Amino acid sequence: MPRFSVIVPAYQVQAYLHECLESVLSQSFPDLELIAVDDASPDACGDIIDEFAARDARVRPVHLPTNRGLGPARNAGMSRATGDYLVFLDGDDTLTPDALRTVADRLKETGGPDVLVYDYARTYWTGDTVRNQAAARLAEEGPAPFRLADRPELLHLLMVAWNKTCRREFVERHGFTFPPGLYEDTPWTYPVLMRAESIATLDRVCVHYRQRRRGSILGTPGEGHLDVFAQYDRVFAFLDSDPELDRWRPVLYRRMADHLAVVFSRRDRLPRGVRAEFLCRARTQLRRHRVPGARAPLPVRLRHGLIRLGLHRTYRVLRLASAGCRRLLGLTAGMLRAVRSGVLRLHYRTQRLLPVRADRALFAVRHDRGHGGDPGALEEAFRSVVPHIRTAWAVAPGLRHAVPPGPRRVVPGTAAWFTELARAKYLVRDAPFDPRLVKRRGQVLVQTQGGTPLGHAGLDLQERPAAAGDTDFAALLRDVDRWDHVLSANRHSTLTWLRVHPGTYSVVECGQPRTDVFLRATAADTVRQRELLGVPADSVAILYAPARRDHRRGQRFPLDLERLARRLGPRFVVLARGDTGAGVRPGDWTVPRAARVVDVTAHPNLPGLCLASDVLVTDYAPLMVDYAVLDRPIVLHTGDHQAYEAARGLYVDLRAVAPGPAARDEDELVGLFASGRWCDTHAAGLRAAFRERFCPWDDGRAAERAVRRIVLGESEPLPVTPLARRRPAPAATPRALQVTVPAPATLGPPTGTPLPVGTAPAPPRGAAAVDAPAGPVPHALRPRPIVPDRP
CATH class of the missing domain: 3.40.50.12580 (CDP-glycerol glycerophosphotransferase, C-terminal domain)
Known part of the structure; x- marks a missing residue:
């Protein structure tokens, strides 16, 4: 009996089925059976399933004689399942690497609950991956397993079968099956969660939910979307079967009303000739299952009321009016931004007519993400070495708190920022300077770069299109032509910057200013x-x-x-x-x-x-x-x-x-x-x-060297502290630390054997001895016994 029965229905997904099945069979947890159901697909899905079955004995192919739909196809897979737990996966989706191992570990950790709910991420055809926005509801904090009454927020997750695994014995005992038609997950999800005696959550993405550009079932217009009413009728019939479930009626009523509103508002679901019928049936549906006194925000109650009263024309007018208001607000905001931009450009032109101030310096880091990096270290050195120069820091509005007291805070794009840009003598940045900058005579631009170049940079990226992306090399060279000084950490960096950023600037080889803090x-x-x-x-x-x-x-x-x-x-x-x-x-x-x-x-x-x-x-x-x-x-x-x-x-x-x-x-x-x-x-x-x-230069005084060279014009750098005499901040490794790491047999002792940090294992018999630490083990690394974790 395998641990998991993974059920994959397939219908017209031949382009994605191979990746789907491969994501299951390549799992690091191999104790599974894969039941692939060919729902009489007219494409090559059946052949792909047979190919996988011939290759891997864990694949159990099922070929249905006629097309029955997603729900009955899953039922056909369930009837052949023998695993402890059922895992559902659509034929165009995939499991993430190690998903089943993580699920198995969580099941063991929580004592084998009836239902385990895990997270998913949407993968778009553009290549973007976006995690579920409601992931916070899957937090693993608190007691587990639990019942739905302890975590009712689970009812607000996406109503699908593939974001949870269910104990097969639990499903068979209650006779849960999928109904025919679209939205078949709805009358499955709610009853399963309500009947489960034990539920657990797993706060990890286990499924990649493919968002197809065209061809998905829910994205195809047709009368099949009217099935949503029958599916909710089944949900409320389930509630009627047990008076103890009445407590969930208000929640499900609101979920149904919201779902109907979503289906109606999506243009890719209801054809024009079906929309009036849909609203008419929605009115009847909401009246039939209405729960008086159900709490909801005013806009939600208004939307539900309009649908319940059948005022589809009013509903449509209000939606159009709301969209018109948003469009009008957008146009107004755009006009205001254009006016503001023109005023700021005029202000910048005016400021450039005034003389450059030798006692001003403006600093910034990439994306204006606060105070730090090499510019941050230089700004601190400016205040200590040349205190007569007033410093300002360009920072995004939400990060002004990240700038320490001392420099003036200016927000990029504001009048104060344009003033500093026009009149400050020293402009320091670790990224390309703002293209709106017009360099004036007397201004000094200092480029600190982003660290020692290990990978290709600058003009060398012209031969690396994957790394270059949309880099504008002409704009890069225009920016290089404005530089006066470039900071370099070592000789390797100096030679690299001069070659990949050809220009007339001078290289200040002084070390990495941002590492000065490590010595202090x-x-x-x-x-x-x-x-x-x-x-x-x-x-x-x-x-x-x-x-x-x-x-x-x-x-x-x-x-x-x-x-x-x-x-x-x-x-x-x-x-x-x-x-x-x-x-x-x-x-x-x-x-x-x-x-x-x-x-x-x-x-x-x-x-x-x-x-x-x-x-x-x-x-x-x-x-x-x-x-x-x-x-x-x-x-x-x-x-x-x-x-x-x-x-x-x-x-x-x-x-x-x-x-x-x-x-x-x-x-x-x-x-x-x-x-x-x-x-x-x-x-x-x-x-x-x-x-x-x-x-070679990183002895805690790199920033001071740079300031003395750039501002004071000193040609002789400060003496460098030898490596052997440098005293960086000590590590916080405890005095007595002994680790237990389950290592491969060829790389260490058997699993669970304590091995002190800093001690090499004895070589295998017949193997050459490896280098062992010479002399006594440092006091900070001496071992001590540890107490094993309780089970």
């Missing part, structure tokens, strides 16, 4: 940052920050963060941070709401994240150069090296000059942490060579 911070600062993130004091915090993949439409973490945290064990916390640069879309870098996984993608203080962590796991991100200044362990995870190099290109062969040990897949990565090789002497040697090559 104390142990108390590290502890405070960990407390702000909620990292336990006895945990190893892993900052996982992969680079953006230019060859992908959507961005996702290469590692399964929830599974990684589970395999590493309770002593590790993963701080997941995705690249928020250009091209990132809503829904990218989805982080599961899982124990010991913290989403820090939107965290405004990247140096604070580095201080809070004990080790960095990355691949090709320039952050590794910043992190090397901290002299803390760095681990590389480069499983897709060839694909990344083909799309973006690399200046540095990280396999030859890696800042630490490298892993190609998840097993090797877990093995590095299990064996202690992530922080042994070999890793320290790699990191030391990397620091010597890429961090």
